[in-house]
Amino acid sequence: MPENLEKPEKPDVKAERGSFPGQELSVKEAEALGYYDFMSYLGVPYYHIGGLSSTRKLAEFCRIDSSKKVLMVGCGEGFSACYLAKKTGCSAVGVDIAELSVRKAKERARKEGLEGKVEFGMGDAYALPFKAGAFDAVITEFVSQFLDRDRAFKEFERVLKPGAYAGINEMYREEEIPPKASEEIDRAEKIFAEITGLPFSLPTPEEWRRGFEGAGLKDAAVRKFRPSPGLEEIKMLVEAMGGSWKFTRYFAGLMWKMAGYTLSSRKIRLRFRRLGEGKKILLRKKPTSKYVGYVLATGKKSED
Numbered sequence: 001m002p003e004n005l006e007k008p009e010k011p012d013v014k015a016e017r018g019s020f021p022g023q024e025l026s027v028k029e030a031e032a033l034g035y036y037d038f039m040s041y042l043g044v045p046y047y048h049i050g051g052l053s054s055t056r057k058l059a060e061f062c063r064i065d066s067s068k069k070v071l072m073v074g075c076g077e078g079f080s081a082c083y084l085a086k087k088t089g090c091s092a093v094g095v096d097i098a099e100l101s102v103r104k105a106k107e108r109a110r111k112e113g114l115e116g117k118v119e120f121g122m123g124d125a126y127a128l129p130f131k132a133g134a135f136d137a138v139i140t141e142f143v144s145q146f147l148d149r150d151r152a153f154k155e156f157e158r159v160l161k162p163g164a165y166a167g168i169n170e171m172y173r174e175e176e177i178p179p180k181a182s183e184e185i186d187r188a189e190k191i192f193a194e195i196t197g198l199p200f201s202l203p204t205p206e207e208w209r210r211g212f213e214g215a216g217l218k219d220a221a222v223r224k225f226r227p228s229p230g231l232e233e234i235k236m237l238v239e240a241m242g243g244s245w246k247f248t249r250y251f252a253g254l255m256w257k258m259a260g261y262t263l264s265s266r267k268i269r270l271r272f273r274r275l276g277e278g279k280k281i282l283l284r285k286k287p288t289s290k291y292v293g294y295v296l297a298t299g300k301k302s303e304d
């Protein structure tokens with residue numbers, strides 16, 4: 001039987017809370033967290049493969065500037081919302097369904113001196129806790145690929161002001177893919193759905209466009225990009241983290257915690273192994289990764 005995440009098991013090392021420095025949750029508590037809460041607890045800053053350069057480009061496509069109020073749906077730990085507020089001067093509101101992620105995001109806003117400018121709270125993409133026409137832009141980054149597009153995009157449209165933009169930074173798959181590569185990409189979709197506990201799919205650029213149109217968003221523009229992690233991206237991340245010393249400390253802490261839980265828990269080890277398999281198919285394996293990338297897509301709420 002292939003190993004799977006549901007298999008009952010005991011942690012192979014008895015690791016109580018505090019059994020390694022930097023550990024705030026016991027192994028059992030960490031195992032009980034949802035995938036994204038666990039990642040936020042570890043301190044993974046953000047997930048989208050285009051990194052901060054894609055966040056900035058998307059902000060430009062959505063005409064975000066200091067006069068705008070932006071909603072980030074599925075804000076995670078709040079990294080992009082804080083980053084955009086600092087870079088463009090916009091005010092931002094972030095919502096997510098992962099409780100610990102929202103707590104971490106609030107902590108980030110406080111530490112970065114952005115209270116009053118950036119707010120975070122619990123909120124579901126399908127029932128956003130805001131009145132109609134409240135925002136100048138609605139953004140998702142690696143979130144809409146976990147959502148039912150028809151339902152979620154209608155909700156984004158509802159909370160936008162007339163003439164304002166919805167912008168998404170999400171993965172896509174090409175239309176034409178040889179059957180073998182297509183099967184592998186389907187397998188990666190299943191892996192991500194399994195480890196996150198969320199539906200996960202990679203629409204084609206045309207499906208993303210139709211999603212916007214179906215929600216009544218006009219002038220849908222879908223721009224395709226290939227993931228290209230470069231030195232420039234690392235420099236942006238180091239700068240956003242407050243310089244190389246803070247960056248090094250942050251990542252050392254993240255690696256340390258990750259290693260501690262990975263060694264202590266078979267369940268967490270399996271999660272990371274499955275994550276590695278999925279990422280390899282989508283981002284590194286030559287016969288499959290060339291059919292996958294990310295889109296920066298926008299659609300505009302009608303003016304009338």
Ligand SMILES: C[S@@+](CC[C@H](N)C(=O)[O-])C[C@H]1O[C@@H](n2cnc3c(N)ncnc32)[C@H](O)[C@@H]1O
Pocket residue numbers: 036045046047048073074075076077080095096097098101123124125126140141142143146147198
């Ligand atoms: C891949 S992470 C992306 C987080 C962040 N946007 C980033 O780029 O790092 C996906 C996020 O979407 C959130 N999410 C999933 N379904 C959601 C929903 N229905 N409503 C709000 N957030 C949701 C998850 O909790 C998670 O934080």
